[in-house]
């Protein structure tokens with residue numbers, strides 16, 4: 507039996523699944539936590555990856571592995587392969603003014619036409635501009651810029667800071683790789699052409715960039731950007747690393763992907779399928795045959811991990827909204843779900859605008875959350891629980907509207923991510939979206955997509971694995987919910 511592994515290095519944790527290459531059946535799993543915060547040292551992801559791999563029984567019997575990861579995070583490396591500063595993550599909003607500045611210099615239409623996206627604080631380019639403006643002491647040291655999954659892929663292959671025991675191959679920056687899906691979240695890459703837009707990179711950091719190329723002389727001009735691999739390409743092989751049981755036969759390392767694109771692979775999403783993921787971020791995305799350019803900036807025209815496009819809307823406030831309200835009510839997630847299901851659609855007029863962490867869609871980086879419609883009658887535990895789920899889902903339903911307005915077809919909606927495990931979320935989603943909702947069997951779909959990519963790199967042919975459905979909820983439109991929410995829109 508040939509085994510392959512997939513990794514989801516996400517915001518809150520690192521998850522590993524080891525599956526049969528032929529069927530996708532899960533054989534072993536592992537996980538490890540990531541630190542809190544929106545500015546994180548990449549070493550903590552590397553530690554978590556090794557811990558999660560060990561928890562999953564190691565890679566000794568695994569033929570190929572691939573890494574899906576949280577998108578957009580800015581990893582800066584110096585010429586010795588050292589991390590220059592903590593990575594600024596996708597949910598760090600300090601670069602909101604830098605984003606506005608870049609858009610005013612280039613124009614929203616131009617950005618959308620050249621890259622598929624209009625920068626907001628989440629995108630890597632805006633973080634580079636923030637560093638240029640606020641930490642100029644770092645700028646001249648930057649020898650390479652990469653993303654979380656690019657850096658972990660490089661580390662897993664045995665590269666890393668000069669002299670580190672767990673980086674036997676040393677700091678060869680020319681070995682950095684990425685894929686289209688993650689590169690398309692930088693705001694200096696064209697989804698349509700599959701090439702970096704080096705003028706936009708230089709505009710952001712104030713230094714010229716160039717693509718990594720083996721054999722380039724040390725000291726060559728330009729900041730190194732990872733080479734963009736195709737969906738079935740491999741980045742190399744797993745290095746001989748302490749704490750990772752490696753086999754006599756080399757373990758191939760796949761290209762890896764942004765987490766949402768990996769989830770689309772893991773679900774086997776096709777045109778007509780819309781995926782709603784409720785993890786730290788809330789995302790709504792679809793696989794599309796055509797690149798999308800939305801100059802309003804609501805829909806990001808990302809690339810997928812299989813050669814197509816992945817129009818996507820992301821919110822900053824998703825599963826953690828439910829965590830916060832459960833904490834406030836002093837209950838666990840099962841009890842929160844029970845409470846919510848005991849309240850009526852619309853929660854008696856209680857509306858939670860869930861901008862706890864600022865918001866990205868709509869672009870309100872400094873916003874805070876607000877509870878509207880509190881009366882003596884509406885202010886109950888049940889209605890608060892329901893308002894939390896409804897508010898979080900209404901923000902995503904606005905996202906779905908934006909995706910469909912661009913002509914992306916919607917035939918089926920699948921719900922994934924940590925909060926899809928809630929007993930209440932799928933049922934309430936059917937009232938808010940007004941569509942049938944499918945929840946696949948609980949599982950790590952980003953990691954599964956990465957594993958599928960690993961199997962693809964191994965055999966050269968895209969595998970098609972069966973997917974088991976746990977819950978199917980028929981459409982149950984309750985227009986009152988979105989009407990109330992819309993009335994409170996900023």
Ligand SMILES: Nc1ncnc2c1ncn2[C@@H]1O[C@H](COP(=O)(O)OP(=O)(O)O)[C@@H](O)[C@H]1O
Pocket residue numbers: 516517518519784785786787825826828829839840923924925926927928929
């Ligand atoms: N049954 C549940 N109901 C609601 N939320 C849940 C449930 N189980 C887990 N979660 C939440 O899901 C989130 C983790 O989801 P995950 O998709 O792994 O996040 P990420 O990929 O962003 O790290 C956590 O905030 C966790 O509290």
Ligand SMILES: O=C(CO)[C@@H](O)[C@H](O)COP(=O)(O)O
Pocket residue numbers: 516517518575576577578596628691764765766785786787788789818820
């Ligand atoms: O910023 C985005 C998508 O544009 C987020 O979806 C990140 O990719 C983080 O994902 P999670 O860790 O929340 O799954």
